[in-house]
Amino acid sequence: MKSSSVFSPHSSFAWSIYHLNVFVLIAMGVILLLVSGLVLYASWRFRAIGGEGTPKPNFGNLRLELMYTILPAMLLAAIMVFTVRTMQSSDPPQGAHPDDVEVVGHQWWWEFRYPQAGFVTANEVHIPVDTPMLFGLGAADVIHDFWVPELGRKEDMIPGTHGRIWLAADRANTYSGACAEFCGVEHAWMRIRVIAQSKQEYASWLHQQQQTPALPASGEAAAGLNLFQQLSCANCHTIRGTGTSGTIGPDLTHLASRETLAAGRLNNTPDQLYLWLQQPDIYKPGSHMPNLHLTDMQLHSIVAYLETLR
Amino acid sequence: MSEISVLPQPMHDLEVEESRAGLLRWAASVDHKQIALMYMMASIVFFVFGGVEALLMRLQLAIPNNAFLSPETYDQLFTLHGTTMIFLVTVPVLLGFGTYIVPLMIGARDMAFPRLNALGFWLFLFGGFLLYFSILAGNAPDMGWFSYAPLSEKSYSSLGGVDYWALGILAIGIGTVSTAINLIATVATLRVPGMTLRRLPLFAWMSAVNSFLIIFAMPAINAAAAMLFIDRNLHARFFTPDAGGSPVLWQHFFWNFGHPEVYIMILPAFGIISEVIPVFSRKAIFGYGFVAASTVAIGLLSFGVWAHHMFAVGLGHPMDIFFAAGSALIAIPTGIKIFNWIVTMWGGTIHFTTAMLFAVAFLIEFTIGGLSGVIFAVVPIDWQLTDTYFLVAHIHYVLFGGTMFGILSGVYYWFPKFTGKMLSEKLGKWNFWLTVIGFNATFFIQHVLGAEGMPRRVWTYPDLPHWYWMNMLSTVGAFVLGFAFLVLFWNIWRSRKMGEYAGDNPWSAWTLEWATSSPPPIYNFAEVPPVHGRRPIWDLENPEHTDAKQGGRS
């Protein structure tokens, strides 16, 4: 699994927060050392060892007290100046830029819409490297929060509102993120994968996602397609070109091109896909994906079909 | 005076014997000391609940992809843990200290309104029962202690847990407000002659300021909880987005209460520390005026910073900057206090009783929590770290490293007054070191976990680099911490029966609660010493070196 540390920034936005973070951590660390040093020194130096008289009381010293009022105030003022500047650089104005990707948080998966290219995918979002992308944020049910630590700030996705943040990546890689606002039972399994690709690879990925997959004509896969249409799968899921239009669950049009299943719960292999379809309640208890009690044969057929959706 | 001596003294208080005559004596009591002890005992029971909930959560998180608990159970546990520790443990135990100690400190016979005092306690207890009754009713609340809409609305939490939560909060809120009013009226009107506001002991000062915070902060959550309850049960639309309601309004209302609530939980602990450090350093507090005034400053500022809990909402940069600056400002009066306490120790003769050990540890642990609080006032860092384990670490350094260390210091300091018996210092030191080790092992590593990307409130987690061992360490620490509390409970249990007799003033302390017997008689004082300064017992015992003669302002 990929790391997701705020200390390995991979975008200009994340870098500027990182610099501020290091500065503030050092400042706070120095203060902590100062305070605990004073406390420990005083504890040792002035410990009772017997034979002392009554210590002389000291009721106050205005100059000393003003000093430790004003010095911290100056440090905080400096931090605030740095804060405001970093807010500008890590979360620059969006202007009239259209959303490059629209993210909709669902209980407990991510819908990614590409309005310009005109398709919808789920849980894994691709971006071109070194190109700031404007992400529009919304929610279908409760509040979620979109957070990919290595790429920038997080922002809440509040139903009824539309937030926007910039995201970019300076290297082709897969970045791991997660929902950061408690959103119900399976909040834990609402992981994000951001796949940053070179511009050519990204363009070919876009092109591939825009295609409508061919319908299998015969064999197990065709049986699987039939089952997909006849069982209740189609109530919740969409696969373009099959006449299905469910929107409660993720769009599965190019499911086989994704790396993981169920918002990061399982790897997308035929075996794990089989297990997931067989017992979703074991792997992601509480998920809205029902256990349809499919037979072994049905499972094999559906997996065979879904594996054709490259 | 420099020796802390324990003088055996016969137990003599007929009234105390009478008060033990039966349960009805307690249930019908309007004596501030009995009500305070009930506050504290109820808090201990709820603390055990909240603690067991925490340990179960840590067990679940010990290893990645764990299936020890179901996600539903886990969500109920963290909701109950947060609600319990805040509303049923920290606030009431501090109110318990307040209702016991404040009347004694100011030389009063009882609280201003003894029956209102009882009402406040019983409402709090009733609220606690309502919250826990939800388990018997089949569904504990599972939406988190700040109950964000619309997750807390009927569409997403259809079972009754949220309703019990809202009603429990309302009952607790009303009870807490009535006790707060009572404390202010007590401090304002029942001070013994000579005890001007400038001579008021700092614990009483902070309890009074704290009570103002309660009076002005609780209505916000009462209003919000009422609206949520109306939404859920009368199908109103306050916080349901599909009908135009705003989830963000809930957050504004909630944090209008929620941020002052943090100070409601820390100010009385500051008060305890302000009593303990001088007594065991054998020096009067340094900069009484600054300590008292900074408390008022914190109280006022605490109402202007609520939206720093909402930087991730996307309120816009101007709003964020306003609330960031306000939040940073609070660090200044808080820092003043820390330095004043250190200077009080400076040049003193420090006796490391368990009470003092906890107070000294408080200085460092709370500073860590305060500094990570400043980190959260830095908006872009908050954008990264809010709602992660860094935040979990932060609140526990404030509320455990701060408040709970203060409470433990207060327990060791005042237990002799409550019971007439000393707590075992030997067990106390075990208690202290296990607490320090367990607490830091549990929570320090969580700063790192948060920075490594682990969100809070997840019932399980994938096996990302380093997450496993860090979580395991945290779990082990939690059990050490749990064991530390077993030591405390054993200490309380055995000392109550077999502890050494405390005498009136085992610590040679200076405030008026130590001028009467331990435990005090039902009427508190046969005779209250004259008050000419901030340390009446010192003045009485050292007529040649009274604070006034030594140059203390009063």
Add this chain to the structure above:
Amino acid sequence: MTSSEFFGNKTRLAVLLFLASEGIFFAFLITGYVFYHGAVKNGPDAHNSLDVLKTGIYTIILLSSSATIYMAERALKRKQKGFSFWMGITVVCGLVFLFGEMREYMRLLQQNVTISRNLFGSTYYTVTGFHAAHVTIGIILMGILLLLSFRGGIKEKDHIGVEVISYYWHFVDVVWVAVFSVIYLWSTR
């Protein structure tokens, strides 16, 4: 009376603190109303549903009861007759106000303006409902005073009890001034 004497009475101080807390409570409820003012685009709202004139009349009756309870208190303070009379008038004013509010509710409910209809309904009923509950409690408190005084039980030494109940009643009136201004007078578009 100096301010330290004034606040030095524990009952007076406690009730004033209580009312301050209550004031914040209503401030939040009213904030909820203001926040959603104009949120309803179609359907019943303050502009097309409320009867400003009639409620205005009931408002005047409620406000004048602040004067009558003051008269009752003054009579008690000066050991004059008339306490029961003025307190009785105050109770009647409170009851008339409640009656007026009930009629307004009935009328709205007949038009199917309910608490679950839309944001106007939710906020309107919550604010006015909590206020009406406070009026009711005030009437009960004053009713008890009235009963005690009929039994000859209220003396000048009980003045503080009467005084704090009058504070409560003035508070209820002040809250209504805010509610009426925000909900009824601000109902024009």
